[in-house]
Amino acid sequence: MTAQLNPRGDVAVLVPAAGAGVRLGPGGPKALRRIGGEPLLVHAVRRIAAARSVHTIVVAAPPGDVRAVRELLAPVAELIVVPGGATRQESVAAALAAVPPGPEIVLVHDAARALTPAILVESVAAAIRGGEDAVIPVLPVVDTIKEVSADGVVLGTVDRSALRAVQTPQGFRRSVLAAAHAAAVDPLTDDAGLVEKQGVRVACVPGSEYALKITRPFDLALAEHLLNAEHLPDVAPAAERG
Numbered sequence: 001m002t003a004q005l006n007p008r009g010d011v012a013v014l015v016p017a018a019g020a021g022v023r024l025g026p027g028g029p030k031a032l033r034r035i036g037g038e039p040l041l042v043h044a045v046r047r048i049a050a051a052r053s054v055h056t057i058v059v060a061a062p063p064g065d066v067r068a069v070r071e072l073l074a075p076v077a078e079l080i081v082v083p084g085g086a087t088r089q090e091s092v093a094a095a096l097a098a099v100p101p102g103p104e105i106v107l108v109h110d111a112a113r114a115l116t117p118a119i120l121v122e123s124v125a126a127a128i129r130g131g132e133d134a135v136i137p138v139l140p141v142v143d144t145i146k147e148v149s150a151d152g153v154v155l156g157t158v159d160r161s162a163l164r165a166v167q168t169p170q171g172f173r174r175s176v177l178a179a180a181h182a183a184a185v186d187p188l189t190d191d192a193g194l195v196e197k198q199g200v201r202v203a204c205v206p207g208s209e210y211a212l213k214i215t216r217p218f219d220l221a222l223a224e225h226l227l228n229a230e231h232l233p234d235v236a237p238a239a240e241r242g
């Protein structure tokens, strides 16, 4: 059934999904790779659409696949599909430009984090609503981290206690994200990086292990397993449904 988004919601979610996914090996755009018989993008959008605050979803699709992505997602949720750009940042900018007037909170969420629970969307949005200009979900770093030279020799050990692995959805006050994109010069791998450059404070909320970024063949296998496991969080916990 097509999910109806909340016309009184205050959140727009941008989904950059135009990457080639070369690290997954051959097989087409990453967002269209399948787990449980469905493309990653479908899983990601279904979970976003289950978050009660979401008013608008804009997907940036591979430029050659816009029509196919529109058809793919039409049964999942009512949303906007735009052609993505040559970099993730360009894809986000294209999606941002397509957000209609209304939502004052904008989240940016990678399609590759297909199993992200709706409750994480809500917790990031809630932090912006609570007064933050920019919010990222983070997890502690569990591995020891070393700095290594180009020829594979250890230069030093980094103190991991202050390090965090950053996930999406990243949340922003709409005007803050628009200003950061307008001022952007070099492409960065995330949007919080852009607003940091503007001197904006970026706050952290706890991330979710289910928001793992499906990047390599191992991640695809892990995601497939998680999808079949009983402990996968619901698409939307009951408390989050309107």
Ligand code: C5P
Pocket: 015, 016, 017, 018, 019, 020, 021, 030, 031, 060, 084, 085, 086, 087, 088, 089, 091, 092, 110, 111, 112, 189, 215
């Ligand atoms: O390449 P990477 O894994 O960092 O991509 C993160 C997200 O950005 C993915 O969801 C990918 O589809 C998206 N992306 C995009 N446009 C690009 C490159 C990546 O929308 N040109």
